[in-house]
Amino acid sequence: MLRHRTAPALAAIALLTAASVTACGSSATGTSQEQGDTLTVVSASPPASMDPAKANVGSDNWFVNLTYDTVLRMREGGKVDAGLATKWGYVGDGNQTFDFTLRDGVKFADGTPVTAEAVAASLEYSRKNGLNVSWVSAIDSVTATGPLTVRIHCSSPHPNVPHLLTQLLMIGSVISPKGLADPAKLGTQSFGAGPYVLDTANTASGDHYTYTPNPNYWDKSKIHWKKVVIKVVPNPNSALQAVKTGQADIISLNAGQVDTAKSGGLTITKSPIFFMGVNLADREGILAPPLKDVRVRQALNYAVDRQAIAKAVVQDYGQPTDQITLPGLDSYAADYDNHYPYDVAKAKQLLADAGYPNGFSLKMETQGMAGIDLVTQAVVQQWKQIGVSVDLTTDTSIGQWLSNATSKKYSALGFGYGGATGYLASLDWMLPHPTAFNPFASQDPELTRRLAAAAAAPADRAPALYQDVMRYAVDQAWFVAVLRMDGIYAYNAKKVTGFAAAIGYLPDLAWTTAPKA
Numbered sequence: 001m002l003r004h005r006t007a008p009a010l011a012a013i014a015l016l017t018a019a020s021v022t023a024c025g026s027s028a029t030g031t032s033q034e035q036g037d038t039l040t041v042v043s044a045s046p047p048a049s050m051d052p053a054k055a056n057v058g059s060d061n062w063f064v065n066l067t068y069d070t071v072l073r074m075r076e077g078g079k080v081d082a083g084l085a086t087k088w089g090y091v092g093d094g095n096q097t098f099d100f101t102l103r104d105g106v107k108f109a110d111g112t113p114v115t116a117e118a119v120a121a122s123l124e125y126s127r128k129n130g131l132n133v134s135w136v137s138a139i140d141s142v143t144a145t146g147p148l149t150v151r152i153h154c155s156s157p158h159p160n161v162p163h164l165l166t167q168l169l170m171i172g173s174v175i176s177p178k179g180l181a182d183p184a185k186l187g188t189q190s191f192g193a194g195p196y197v198l199d200t201a202n203t204a205s206g207d208h209y210t211y212t213p214n215p216n217y218w219d220k221s222k223i224h225w226k227k228v229v230i231k232v233v234p235n236p237n238s239a240l241q242a243v244k245t246g247q248a249d250i251i252s253l254n255a256g257q258v259d260t261a262k263s264g265g266l267t268i269t270k271s272p273i274f275f276m277g278v279n280l281a282d283r284e285g286i287l288a289p290p291l292k293d294v295r296v297r298q299a300l301n302y303a304v305d306r307q308a309i310a311k312a313v314v315q316d317y318g319q320p321t322d323q324i325t326l327p328g329l330d331s332y333a334a335d336y337d338n339h340y341p342y343d344v345a346k347a348k349q350l351l352a353d354a355g356y357p358n359g360f361s362l363k364m365e366t367q368g369m370a371g372i373d374l375v376t377q378a379v380v381q382q383w384k385q386i387g388v389s390v391d392l393t394t395d396t397s398i399g400q401w402l403s404n405a406t407s408k409k410y411s412a413l414g415f416g417y418g419g420a421t422g423y424l425a426s427l428d429w430m431l432p433h434p435t436a437f438n439p440f441a442s443q444d445p446e447l448t449r450r451l452a453a454a455a456a457a458p459a460d461r462a463p464a465l466y467q468d469v470m471r472y473a474v475d476q477a478w479f480v481a482v483l484r485m486d487g488i489y490a491y492n493a494k495k496v497t498g499f500a501a502a503i504g505y506l507p508d509l510a511w512t513t514a515p516k517a
Helices: 061-065 116-129 177-181 183-187 236-244 255-263 294-302 306-314 344-353 372-386 398-405 422-429 445-456 462-475
Strands: 036-043 072-074 080-082 085-090 097-102 139-144 149-154 196-198 208-213 225-232 250-253 267-279 318-320 361-367 389-395 412-418 479-491
Touching: 036 061, 036 236, 116 139, 116 149, 116 177, 177 183, 236 250, 236 255, 236 479, 250 255, 255 267, 255 479, 267 372, 294 344, 306 318, 306 372, 306 479, 344 372, 361 372, 361 398, 372 389, 372 412, 372 479, 389 398, 422 445, 422 462, 445 462
Parallel strands: 036 225, 036 250, 361 389, 361 412
Antiparallel strands: 072 080, 085 097, 097 149, 139 149, 196 208, 208 225, 250 479, 267 412, 267 479, 318 479
16 A cells, blocks of 8 residues: 555555445354464564554554454455354445344453453444544444344444454454453453464564464364464565575565566465555645646646556556556446546646646655555656646655645645545545545535435445446546556465455455465
8 A cells, every 4th residue: 555544545455345234144163173383474564553443454454363353254255244243234224223243152362251242342442542533433333232232323324334344444353341441452462352362472573473272262163273473574585585485474575576486386366455646635726726627637647657657566466547446346437447548638738728838836745665656756757748847755654644644735645545445435535524535625515415325325226326436536537546556475385275365355364374285
């Protein structure tokens, strides 16, 4: 990304699907089975926190999901399925009230029961103390309505409550009352009901994290390993070498490492995971008056050779795009993927028509991570052809990026963002409140009207409405999307099975990654 919960551009990868779930039954509880010895995974960085509410979506999922069970589970293929809850769905029309029923007899790793009261308290903690304010902004209460039943009420339509409760976003990662009683410990210890517990005695923060089976887990068939170890190896070449030589089993790759991984006998799994480009944030022209004119914003889109940039940055592991979504998500409009073909002459004409025949200048900020800066620099170079000059600042840390992105000192922002449903993306990008992706709180009454209609719509009608929203935003040129790229992983298929990436789904260490028979 990356995508972080404060502003999903910082930590990578919260992939979601469009499907809204109305009801479902439970999955059967399994029995214990033969386990593999040790699964070793390589991570480029340590977790921001072991607290599910404060962890980074994407980069921290594996660290957290091993120890915390979630209310619902996202399955490969994008289906929301049973987790700690066996029944769930919206009440009535309008997507504002959501009920679910928990499994009976489930315990946290510390032995205390998983009750509706405990789950409601955990969700309230994550809602009020989590990093992503926008995604839960519509939720105004979480209440235990019985020993095993919980109601979530929203002040406005929220069609994606089921997605919030899955392992992908971790808001539904249930924390025990003992953990909530001492929040300071949540960052370094585990207080969940998941298949494993963090073995703090054999964990060195920032270096390696060791997990052992939770003896109280409700489904022993999901505990596939006697031990799981996540090693932090910042150097990508050293990390890949560890997997090639059998010191580790799983790694996330960049495009330039794929051939080396394949030649070393590793198996590759990949899926579109996030997109990058330039956000034309100053749409009212407060700092850069030309950006107030839609013709100028459209000119900046026509002046970008997306095909060339995509080939240079992601090679064969990504595609050019004009929209801020991914194929397979509800707001993806296939007919708008090449809405702004590369056309310098047309870009110059639009600038001239808007009164800027010689171009203009603006200040831009970008992120020096995950290739976002490379994409931004390429766009800046291509804009020079139409007379647009950029004073570019490159940030090297998440904190610096957040500070600059929300400072209102930059008219444009280089971005990376993980695929999200139309509703969740709109909370960051399109609704008139300040976020790191809409720092000037830009508003468009027509866009807001369309979003309200889509959020309240039944599940079968929502995708078409969100696709029209995306077409409208692209027409208004609120951004210069450039490319989408794949998340790429390599693993030892001689030892590991059930490890896969897909749209709407991250490879799942906790439930599906198992020893090869």
